[in-house]
Amino acid sequence: MTQQPRDLDPYTSPKTFYGAELRRLREAAGLSQSQLGERVFCSGTYIGQFEAAVRRPQPDVSKSLDEALDTGRHLQRLCKLARRSKHPDYFADAAELEKLATTISEYAPMLIPGLLQTEAYARALTRAAQTFAPDEEVEDRVAIRMERKRLLEAPTAPEVWAVIHEAALRIPVGGQAVMREQLRVLHHVGRDHHRVVLQVLPSEAGAAAFLNSTAIQMTFADAPPVTYTESAYTGQLIEEPALVAQYQKAYDLIRAAALSPEASLALIASAVEDQTP
Structure with missing residues (x-):
């Protein structure tokens, strides 16, 4: 299972900030990566990739995460920032x-x-x-x-x-x-x-x-x-x-x-x- 490095700086980029926030909210809810993944119909590895800022956040997954963690539109708003790219x-x-x-x-x-x-x-x-x-x-x-x-x-x-x-x-x-x-x-x-x-x-x-x-x-x-x-x-x-x-x-x-x-x-x-x- 992918785990977020403890020394990952959340202020390096919008993507790392998204990952740090997702991890903070998940841990506050008392959920493992696998448990959260089950609630949003994906794997714990997938959640870990977001937390480790390895993979760009997805709008539909962010919506499901907000619903599962009862965080309003917090992750959806961060997702918009984290998805900015130099590529089309x-x-x-x-x-x-x-x-x-x-x-x-x-x-x-x-x-x-x-x-x-x-x-x-x-x-x-x-x-x-x-x-x-x-x-x-x-x-x-x-x-x-x-x-x-x-x-x-x-x-x-x-x-x-x-x-x-x-x-x-x-x-x-x-x-x-x-x-x-x-x-x-x-x-x-x-x-x-x-x-x-x-x-x-x-x-x-x-x-x-x-x-x-x-x-x-x-x-x-x-x-x-x-x-x-x-x-x-x-x-x-x-x-x-x-x-x-x-x-x-x-x-x-x-x-x-x-x-x-x-x-x-x-x-x-x-x-x-x-x-x-």
Whole structure:
């Protein structure tokens, strides 16, 4: 069961303050994490993650906690502060969960996965998506994307399995030079990073599940798996077990239809040559 460290400073951030307040209110009510979890239909581990400021508070859970602890709207108000993020709101929860995941399995139909993007590629994508945004805003978004990549450098980096549609290798995002460098980096990561496996779904594979949207499966050491799906300007974190299982089956079928890792690296290498003048 996750326990909040005794030396956690509640004034470090709104999220740590929320966690400290939740723990204070729970202990005042004479409840263990598991007992409180039962009252709001979640696990004691889940409560512990909120108290330890590991996971962002959820509005619906905060409402249930206020009701269970008879605290009015106290935790709901703190939740609004604690959920502020540098990431877009629709992705912020998924970004937090990436840091906790033991495995990340992604299907990317049209773009190189965010964790594997180069700075120039990310900048070209961001500029295309935010045509009228000031340069400063674009650079901020690119910096945040590059910060996410540090996850792969951590000693506790998750295992990453990415299936990329061949179409994502052929679209010259940012022009040939930018795309060539992106593909070279992708090939290098797939060949040399011991915790990353790449596969390419070839165009001749035809129709595939969730062909028009990114889908990311995440598993954890002490929590149920989740799925995150994303399309232009929006995304959704899915935690309902039956739907997560359905996405996992679809991902397994896509992975089975993809080229082997070795053949995928050969295709990526040939795509590099296609981007060479």
